[in-house]
Amino acid sequence: MGSFPKSHAIAVGLLSCALGSLAIFPSNPASAKLQVRKLDLAVEAQPLPPTEEEWHATSTFETPSEKLYTATVRSGDTLSGLFKQAGLSDRHMMALLQGHVESKRLTRLYPGHTLTFSLNEEQQLQRLEYRSDKLNSFSFTRAEQGYEFEESQRSPDIQYAVRSATIEQSLFLSGKKADMDDKLLMELANIFGWDIDFALDIREGDSFKLLYEEAFLDGEKIRNGNILAAEFVNQKERYRAVRYVDQNGDAQYYTPTGDTMRKEFLRTPIDFARISSHFNLRRKHPVLNKIRAHKGTDYAAAHGTPIKATGDGKVVFAGRKGGYGNVVIIQHGQTYKTLYAHISKFRKGIRSGVRVKQGQVIAYVGSTGLATGPHLHYEFYVNGAVRNPVRVALPKAKSIQESEMARFLEQTQSLMAELDNQTSPTKLASADTSHSASL
Numbered sequence: 219m220g221s222f223p224k225s226h227a228i229a230v231g232l233l234s235c236a237l238g239s240l241a242i243f244p245s246n247p248a249s250a251k252l253q254v255r256k257l258d259l260a261v262e263a264q265p266l267p268p269t270e271e272e273w274h275a276t277s278t279f280e281t282p283s284e285k286l287y288t289a290t291v292r293s294g295d296t297l298s299g300l301f302k303q304a305g306l307s308d309r310h311m312m313a314l315l316q317g318h319v320e321s322k323r324l325t326r327l328y329p330g331h332t333l334t335f336s337l338n339e340e341q342q343l344q345r346l347e348y349r350s351d352k353l354n355s356f357s358f359t360r361a362e363q364g365y366e367f368e369e370s371q372r373s374p375d376i377q378y379a380v381r382s383a384t385i386e387q388s389l390f391l392s393g394k395k396a397d398m399d400d401k402l403l404m405e406l407a408n409i410f411g412w413d414i415d416f417a418l419d420i421r422e423g424d425s426f427k428l429l430y431e432e433a434f435l436d437g438e439k440i441r442n443g444n445i446l447a448a449e450f451v452n453q454k455e456r457y458r459a460v461r462y463v464d465q466n467g468d469a470q471y472y473t474p475t476g477d478t479m480r481k482e483f484l485r486t487p488i489d490f491a492r493i494s495s496h497f498n499l500r501r502k503h504p505v506l507n508k509i510r511a512h513k514g515t516d517y518a519a520a521h522g523t524p525i526k527a528t529g530d531g532k533v534v535f536a537g538r539k540g541g542y543g544n545v546v547i548i549q550h551g552q553t554y555k556t557l558y559a560h561i562s563k564f565r566k567g568i569r570s571g572v573r574v575k576q577g578q579v580i581a582y583v584g585s586t587g588l589a590t591g592p593h594l595h596y597e598f599y600v601n602g603a604v605r606n607p608v609r610v611a612l613p614k615a616k617s618i619q620e621s622e623m624a625r626f627l628e629q630t631q632s633l634m635a636e637l638d639n640q641t642s643p644t645k646l647a648s649a650d651t652s653h654s655a656s657l
């Protein structure tokens with residue numbers, strides 16, 4: 219689906235559950251677009267089988283007496299099979315495997331990685347290079363006895379880049395205009411996701427800017443790195459975040475004054491889901507036509523959509539429970555409890571007593587129990603009392619420790635200043651290496 223026509227949105231919205239109330243339709247086209255984009259993102263690129271052209275003798279490193287063959291590993295390939303494709307026998311393979319202890323690495327092949335065979339005129343293996351990406355490879359070169367092993371790790375050049383945009387139609391279209399890829403945009407949304415609901419809160423006129431790393435190899439951009447600092451203005455409210463790696467090596471986003479962006483709970487258990495029915499303790503049931511509380515929030519989502527635990531905690535129930543159908547209940551410390559209903563399937567290993575982490579997938583959307591269509595019914599309890607998951611004040615996670623504060627300010631103030639420097643060119647000077655550790 220390329221767009222999300224209003225008639226479709228309404229049709230989905232009408233899927234209310236018996237625990238649910240009348241649907242409330244989103245008026246904001248950005249939310250629909252986000253859902254569409256999210257579906258696109260879910261499709262992962264499959265490594266393609268090598269074409270005849272890829273399976274070729276290259277000339278770059280060739281000496282007159284050597285021939286090079288490069289093969290891209292496909293799912294199901296074996297080392298023996300790849301040797302055969304290069305015109306080599308199992309005898310050649312065994313010679314290499316016995317020729318150096320590190321050759322045991324070749325017993326694990328990953329799709330998309332490449333093997334380059336160098337053969338001499340007698341069709342003997344002179345050198346084999348295994349490359350997992352542009353930066354990492356290892357090789358075996360024939361020696362007097364056996365093979366010599368060499369490992370190569372290159373580091374990319376890191377540069378800073380700045381992007382900014384004002385939202386006109388949707389976050390994703392604005393991101394595209396600002397020359398940002400989907401992954402970078404998702405990371406931006408994740409940084410502010412505790413404060414801003416990217417499905418419901420985004421409005422025309424909202425704006426954002428970010429300072430992030432770009433990795434270059436031999437002058438060619440190979441990927442984006444981390445977002446280092448960012449600002450998002452949502453409905454005139456300004457949110458700012460900066461990345462900081464603490465003395466334990468843990469990277470997190472904080473406000474410029476050292477409060478963590480993260481909260482103890484995610485606002486929603488599904489990415490960019492649309493609310494089809496709100497929390498309402500005094501609503502009239504559409505079917506029963508009498509007052510019956512809707513104790514949670516319904517999120518419209520396709521059957522099988524992953525459901526995430528909204529906070530760290532312990533599963534206290536995973537099973538069937540009347541109108542809820544299949545349900546997971548998680549206890550978070552003494553105070554909080556969350557409930558996820560109408561599940562089609564539990565994630566493997568999710569059962570009573572198991573500890574879960576915030577953001578961990580625990581189950582998949584379905585329509586078990588009293589539900590007229592697939593959706594997630596989500597409830598939030600504070601000290602045993604049910605609360606509106608959309609509006610409840612969420613407890614903040616820990617802020618920066620006092621002992622880290624000086625270091626934090628020293629490292630992050632320049633990043634915020636860089637972000638605020640609107641007149642700076644898009645490409646800034648090369649970053650220092652302290653920011654490239656995770657690349």
Ligand SMILES: [Zn+2]
Binds near residue numbers: 235238239495512594
């Ligand atoms: Zn419901």
